[in-house]
Amino acid sequence: MSVIKRRLYELVLRLHPVAFRSEFGREMALDFSDALQSYGFSALLRDALLSLVRQWGVCSMSAAMERRAVPNACLLDGHYVMISQGGLTLFDYLRGSTLSVLLFSVLGLGLNPAGANMIYLRPGRENAPGQTLAPPSIPDTPAGHALRAWLDAFNSGDPAKIETYVKTIDPAQTVGSELNFRKYTGGFNLLSVTRSEPYLVKFRLQEKNSPTEVIGSLRVTATQPVTVLSFSTSPLPPNAVVNDIELDAAERQRVIDGTLTNLEKYYVYPDVAHKMAQALLAHEKSGDDQTQTDGGTFADLLTRQMRDVSHDRHLMLIYNPFRTPEHPLASTPQDEVAFREHMERNNCGLEKVEILPRNIGYLKLNGFNDPSVCRSTVVAAMNRLRDVDAIIFDLRDNHGGSPDMVALICTYLFDHPTHLNDMYNRSENATRQSWTLPPVPGNKLVDKPAYVLTSASTFSGGEEFSYDLKNLKRATLVGEATGGGAHFVIEHRIDDHFRIGVPSGRPINPVSKTDWEGTGVTPDVKVKAGDALETAEKLADNKLQKK
Amino acid sequence: MLTFIRNAIYREPNMKPEHAKFLPLSPATLHVLLALASSDLHGYGIMLEVARQSGGQYKIGPGTLYDNLKKLLSSGLVEDSAAEDSATPSRRTYHLTALGSSVLEAETDRLTAVLREARRCLRLNESREV
Numbered sequence: 001m002s003v004i005k006r007r008l009y010e011l012v013l014r015l016h017p018v019a020f021r022s023e024f025g026r027e028m029a030l031d032f033s034d035a036l037q038s039y040g041f042s043a044l045l046r047d048a049l050l051s052l053v054r055q056w057g058v059c060s061m062s063a064a065m066e067r068r069a070v071p072n073a074c075l076l077d078g079h080y081v082m083i084s085q086g087g088l089t090l091f092d093y094l095r096g097s098t099l100s101v102l103l104f105s106v107l108g109l110g111l112n113p114a115g116a117n118m119i120y121l122r123p124g125r126e127n128a129p130g131q132t133l134a135p136p137s138i139p140d141t142p143a144g145h146a147l148r149a150w151l152d153a154f155n156s157g158d159p160a161k162i163e164t165y166v167k168t169i170d171p172a173q174t175v176g177s178e179l180n181f182r183k184y185t186g187g188f189n190l191l192s193v194t195r196s197e198p199y200l201v202k203f204r205l206q207e208k209n210s211p212t213e214v215i216g217s218l219r220v221t222a223t224q225p226v227t228v229l230s231f232s233t234s235p236l237p238p239n240a241v242v243n244d245i246e247l248d249a250a251e252r253q254r255v256i257d258g259t260l261t262n263l264e265k266y267y268v269y270p271d272v273a274h275k276m277a278q279a280l281l282a283h284e285k286s287g288d289d290q291t292q293t294d295g296g297t298f299a300d301l302l303t304r305q306m307r308d309v310s311h312d313r314h315l316m317l318i319y320n321p322f323r324t325p326e327h328p329l330a331s332t333p334q335d336e337v338a339f340r341e342h343m344e345r346n347n348c349g350l351e352k353v354e355i356l357p358r359n360i361g362y363l364k365l366n367g368f369n370d371p372s373v374c375r376s377t378v379v380a381a382m383n384r385l386r387d388v389d390a391i392i393f394d395l396r397d398n399h400g401g402s403p404d405m406v407a408l409i410c411t412y413l414f415d416h417p418t419h420l421n422d423m424y425n426r427s428e429n430a431t432r433q434s435w436t437l438p439p440v441p442g443n444k445l446v447d448k449p450a451y452v453l454t455s456a457s458t459f460s461g462g463e464e465f466s467y468d469l470k471n472l473k474r475a476t477l478v479g480e481a482t483g484g485g486a487h488f489v490i491e492h493r494i495d496d497h498f499r500i501g502v503p504s505g506r507p508i509n510p511v512s513k514t515d516w517e518g519t520g521v522t523p524d525v526k527v528k529a530g531d532a533l534e535t536a537e538k539l540a541d542n543k544l545q546k547k
Numbered sequence: 548m549l550t551f552i553r554n555a556i557y558r559e560p561n562m563k564p565e566h567a568k569f570l571p572l573s574p575a576t577l578h579v580l581l582a583l584a585s586s587d588l589h590g591y592g593i594m595l596e597v598a599r600q601s602g603g604q605y606k607i608g609p610g611t612l613y614d615n616l617k618k619l620l621s622s623g624l625v626e627d628s629a630a631e632d633s634a635t636p637s638r639r640t641y642h643l644t645a646l647g648s649s650v651l652e653a654e655t656d657r658l659t660a661v662l663r664e665a666r667r668c669l670r671l672n673e674s675r676e677v
Binding site for chain 1: 589594606607608609610611613614616617638639653656
């Protein structure tokens with residue numbers, strides 16, 4: 001008898017589409033044999049018949065539609081056959097007929113490109129966790145007040161309001177950076193407040209320009225006047241699962257141990273690494289870290305303990321309120337796409353390209369971004385400035401990036417490949433030379449006066465560009481002494497929630513034989529950052545008149 | 548070179564989480580993923596585990612199972628491999644991927660919120676009736 005049942009079942013299997021049958025047919029037959037006793041033949045047969053209908057339904061859609069079926073929680077996806085149930089009920093028939101109608105609608109829309117898009121669109125924002133119709137209320141605490149002040153100033157996009165906020169509450173920020181961030185994001189909607197203490201508030205935001213969600217944490221001083229101690233906003237990366245943990249003693253120990261290991265192994269100066277490790281151990285022994293249960297606060301505390309010794313602003317312990325991928329440095333295809341989209345939205349950090357009066361070229365660049373993505377954007381900007389009589393690079397809001405992009409832009413200022421720096425890397429114990437590229441055909445900037453505008457927040461790669469050109473006597477630096485960060489960083493994973501950026505290498509300039517770590521780059525003409533452009537224009541003007 | 552804290556972190560790619568587009572899951576999909584959460588199983592193993600997890604209340608047959616597995620495989624939530632277990636020669640086993648695991652976790656969070664809301668509403672109704 002069971003042989004007949006199996007034959008019958010196999011017959012139903014044979015009626016399935018070939019692709020499905022060849023992939024799963026054998027497994028289904030095996031499962032049928034295993035399940036026959038406990039599930040009963042009729043239930044299994046009904047299940048196989050329903051599968052048959054569904055598979056032919058799916059099959060008749062285009063391959064593209066099928067790919068969308070899962071991501072869009074397709075109509076066919078909701079089936080849950082209860083085998084213990086009796087025969088088909090009225091509900092089943094109704095559901096079947098509704099499905100047929102819907103299936104035809106889907107097919108109809110599938111043939112129509114506009115309609116297909118309609119199916120593909122998902123009400124993603126409505127699904128955003130924590131989002132409510134009315135804006136969530138901000139707690140009436142010192143930290144809450146600071147958050148309110150920031151949101152009001154930031155979302156207004158008004159430079160005067162942002163300046164007031166920066167001056168009174170968050171002096172570590174600059175108006176320029178805030179305005180750029182505002183322009184990029186379009187401002188933020190507050191989705192929810194996830195944690196509130198008197199001096200700490202955690203929250204979720206959504207960019208107005210995109211569906212990107214951001215997790216934020218703001219901590220303020222307990223003393224008057226209330227100012228910001230730390231303020232982080234991290235966009236949720238692809239695949240992130242939010243899980244803001246409470247630290248216990250074991251987790252704190254794991255983070256301290258991981259930090260010590262990574263410092264001793266990778267930090268560019270072994271002796272400084274050792275001193276930092278000693279300081280961390282001393283703080284741990286004296287119980288300074290014991291009470292911290294908040295990940296962000298703990299990461300800030302340890303970062304400060306290390307920086308008190310090394311003064312290295314590139315060194316950073318980072319807490320993620322979401323689980324860190326196993327290999328944080330390995331870029332997935334989605335990461336790559338997202339990075340390119342991000343660069344496109346932010347025009348590769350290129351804020352302005354202009355020709356000022358008296359044919360002076362002006363380029364405001366807020367980051368030296370990876371040439372593999374940003375080369376064409378930068379080359380187009382430099383081409384636009386090819387006929388100017390002098391050029392000003394405005395790096396006052398430039399916080400760094402890739403040494404390769406520094407070399408690419410420097411190339412326009414030299415008529416031969418020029419040695420910029422030796423890049424020493426401790427973990428490989430190797431030195432790589434950084435040179436400008438071969439001369440650009442048709443480039444006319446080689447002998448034109450060049451100026452670089454700097455501020456106290458010009459940092460890292462922005463400083464390298466300034467330092468290189470200053471030492472090669474190829475540009476006049478105008479503005480303020482820069483931030484003083486020369487080391488390059490490699491990130492290491494500590495555990496699911498903590499990672500550490502360890503400065504592992506340094507540039508060694510062939511002219512000065514050193515770098516600008518801790519000292520910053522001193523400008524040739526010292527003026528306030530706000531006056532730097534005007535000063536540089538005058539300098540260029542004078543120089544051009546003398547010609 | 549890493550930069551200033553906000554910009555540095557902000558320079559990382561930012562997008563909506565990948566798993567968001569899979570939610571909400573159908574009950575069958577949820578149970579299949581759940582069955583694979585603790586160990587890799589072959590088809591019949593998944594069927595038994597689903598029945599066990601629901602206290603025998605729900606059972607899925609091979610048809611429903613492979614309809615779901617087909618989609619889960621093509622969307623990368625589940626991977627398959629030929630089992631090395633000699634007792635069941637060359638029977639395919641299925642494994643939850645990292646993405647599958649994060650989708651499952653996100654769905655659990657979502658359902659938790661639904662339950663919380665449901666309990667709140669039901670309590671409200673009870674108090675009104677009283």
